[in-house]
Amino acid sequence: MDTPIETLSFEDALKDLERIVGRLESGAATLDESIQLYERGDRLRQRCAERLDAAQARIEAIRLDADGKAAGTTPFAAG
Template sequence: MESPIEELSFEDALKQLEQVVGRLESGEATLDESITLYERGDKLRQRCAERLDRAQARIEAIRLDADGRPAGVKPFAAG
């Protein structure tokens, strides 16, 4: 039985997503199976995106003082 998506680590979700994509790309799945795979793949993609967003929010950048010494940390600002 497949693990619930919300319990998967990023790495496990990504691995399963790669398997889903491979199965879909093979063209061997029936239409019903393809729909089920697509739906699971979309949920796995969302899980990976959520995990990456949470990881990014936890990253901190080191602030330097005028002399270039570490003076603290601030939230990472992507972009």
């Protein structure tokens, strides 16, 4: 998959990363291809981590009322 990483959803990035891991584990890739796969895999891992961090920040931004129930959210701008 040659889709630009920055445009991938978390789910698509994870699927692509799983495909790359499978290809690397199979041992069928040439050395040059393995290096390219590893580099893309590392960028995909970073993308997934960024998306998870943004999701966690959004969850942490939920405001609670006096009873501990969700009372709203604080806007979060993922960077």
